[in-house]
Amino acid sequence: MLIEAPRAPMRVELTVNGEARAVEIEPRTSLLDCLREHLLLTGAHAGCEHGMCGACTVLVDGAPTRSCLMFAVQADGYAITTIEGLAPGPGELSPIQDAFCETHGMQCGYCTPAMILTAHALLADNPAPTRAQIVDAISANFCRCTGYAQIVEAIALAAERMRGLNQPVREP
Amino acid sequence: MKPAPFEYARPADLDQACAMLAAGDEARVIAGGQSLVPLMAMRLARPKRLIDIARISDLAFVRREYDGIAIGATTRQCVLERDASIGAVLPLLAKVMPFVGHAATRSRGTIGGSLANADPAAEISLVAVTLGATLVYRQGEASAEIAASGFFLSPMMTALPPTACLTAARFPFWRDARIGVGFREVSARRCDFAFASAAAQIALDEEGLCRRVVLGIGAVTPCPLRLDAVATALEGRRAEETVVRESVRAALADIEPLSDLHASADYRRRAATSVAVRAVVDAYRSAESAHAG
Numbered sequence: 001m002l003i004e005a006p007r008a009p010m011r012v013e014l015t016v017n018g019e020a021r022a023v024e025i026e027p028r029t030s031l032l033d034c035l036r037e038h039l040l041l042t043g044a045h046a047g048c049e050h051g052m053c054g055a056c057t058v059l060v061d062g063a064p065t066r067s068c069l070m071f072a073v074q075a076d077g078y079a080i081t082t083i084e085g086l087a088p089g090p091g092e093l094s095p096i097q098d099a100f101c102e103t104h105g106m107q108c109g110y111c112t113p114a115m116i117l118t119a120h121a122l123l124a125d126n127p128a129p130t131r132a133q134i135v136d137a138i139s140a141n142f143c144r145c146t147g148y149a150q151i152v153e154a155i156a157l158a159a160e161r162m163r164g165l166n167q168p169v170r171e172p
Numbered sequence: 173m174k175p176a177p178f179e180y181a182r183p184a185d186l187d188q189a190c191a192m193l194a195a196g197d198e199a200r201v202i203a204g205g206q207s208l209v210p211l212m213a214m215r216l217a218r219p220k221r222l223i224d225i226a227r228i229s230d231l232a233f234v235r236r237e238y239d240g241i242a243i244g245a246t247t248r249q250c251v252l253e254r255d256a257s258i259g260a261v262l263p264l265l266a267k268v269m270p271f272v273g274h275a276a277t278r279s280r281g282t283i284g285g286s287l288a289n290a291d292p293a294a295e296i297s298l299v300a301v302t303l304g305a306t307l308v309y310r311q312g313e314a315s316a317e318i319a320a321s322g323f324f325l326s327p328m329m330t331a332l333p334p335t336a337c338l339t340a341a342r343f344p345f346w347r348d349a350r351i352g353v354g355f356r357e358v359s360a361r362r363c364d365f366a367f368a369s370a371a372a373q374i375a376l377d378e379e380g381l382c383r384r385v386v387l388g389i390g391a392v393t394p395c396p397l398r399l400d401a402v403a404t405a406l407e408g409r410r411a412e413e414t415v416v417r418e419s420v421r422a423a424l425a426d427i428e429p430l431s432d433l434h435a436s437a438d439y440r441r442r443a444a445t446s447v448a449v450r451a452v453v454d455a456y457r458s459a460e461s462a463h464a465g
Contacts, residue, residue: 004176005177007177007179027180028174033174048173049173049213050173050209050210050213051277060280063279065276065279068173068213069205069206073180074224118276139274140276140363
């Protein structure tokens with residue numbers, strides 16, 4: 001039986017949701033486990049833990065990234081955004097989160113944080129995505145409940161609303 | 173799904189990385205980790221030490237050389253995908269980039285990582301073999317290179333020595349005026365591992381006949397396979413579908429396709445025939461519509 005002794009922890013300084021956080025972790029700890037177990041940010045979900053399902057998606061420098069496929073020791077210096085970092089203030093929701101609530105873009109909720117972060121990156125890059133572009137963007141995130149229709153609808157609704165923001169109000 | 177314990181080192185430059193690799197210790201290079209980490213999670217790989225080269229800036233580049241384009245090993249796939257100059261000089265690579273994993277893996281995954289981990293279904297490896305790329309590596313203080321055709325040995329196995337670090341891939345540049353490319357793959361889900369894939373690049377002469385043809389198939393055999401017999405059969409002719417199909421069938425008659433739970437050997441052979449024919453026809457049509465001169 002192969003039981004290997006754990007390796008000495010390493011100190012890693014991470015920037016998570018704009019805050020500097022230092023952790024002492026074993027090199028084999030994934031960014032996902034670091035976020036969940038060391039920083040108690042449990043919005044990133046562990047699904048398959050080998051890069052297929054997408055439930056652990058977070059943003060690394062704004063780009064959707066599998067947090068199960070990145071070791072925390074690799075992540076210092078990058079800006080990491082989790083679902084906990086999207087709401088503008090306590091008790092509030094981002095426009096994308098709002099849209100997911102309104103269109104029922106979730107059932108069990110397991111894939112939802114990753115879906116929302118993926119949508120966030122898509123809309124930051126492309127404020128007016130076509131349906132095909134939305135489908136393509138979330139194609140790497142598995143949802144086993146909704147059949148995706150309401151998720152696509154939620155992202156389209158959020159896009160429409162966010163395009164409306166910061167537009168001059170027209171006088172009647 | 174937790175990897176076995178390992179030590180982690182992040183060398184400052186390539187010299188230091190190569191010195192660490194030369195020390196042995198069952199070390200492996202990691203960059204984006206998008207192929208290696210799943211293998212570690214399933215404990216199919218158990219390196220004792222990871223040497224992280226992702227931040228060595230000398231290894232991330234796209235450089236025009238006199239007869240080709242050199243791409244640094246740690247150049248991330250998302251960078252290549254967004255680099256408009258790739259489409260102009262390496263249209264086949266540009267064509268396959270959106271099919272490499274998916275956006276959330278291309279954000280970290282590198283071109284060198286995809287090549288060095290040698291998944292039989294990897295699109296970048298298929299392009300390297302199809303175009304006849306050269307892979308450049310450092311071992312200790314010596315640089316060496318190896319043709320893509322001799323690089324891939326079997327699934328996840330390459331000719332790269334265990335203490336070497338892949339540093340770049342050099343792709344040949346076609347100067348022909350009328351070039352077209354084609355790429356097709358069959359997979360269960362968008363951007364999942366392909367069951368069969370095919371990539372083709374064709375250059376036409378002034379009369380619209382094939383001057384140069386390359387065709388390769390991926391995910392079907394243990395390593396990407398170039399079908400030179402098809403290329404030879406088409407040179408000096410028009411790539412009519414019936415002609416292409418006949419020569420692809422003949423070329424695939426003797427291969428031994430992979431077989432697994434998802435796709436049998438027979439299925440892979442049939443799918444490979446279809447995607448190869450379509451890739452060639454696509455390449456021919458896009459070359460026909462390309463501006464001469």
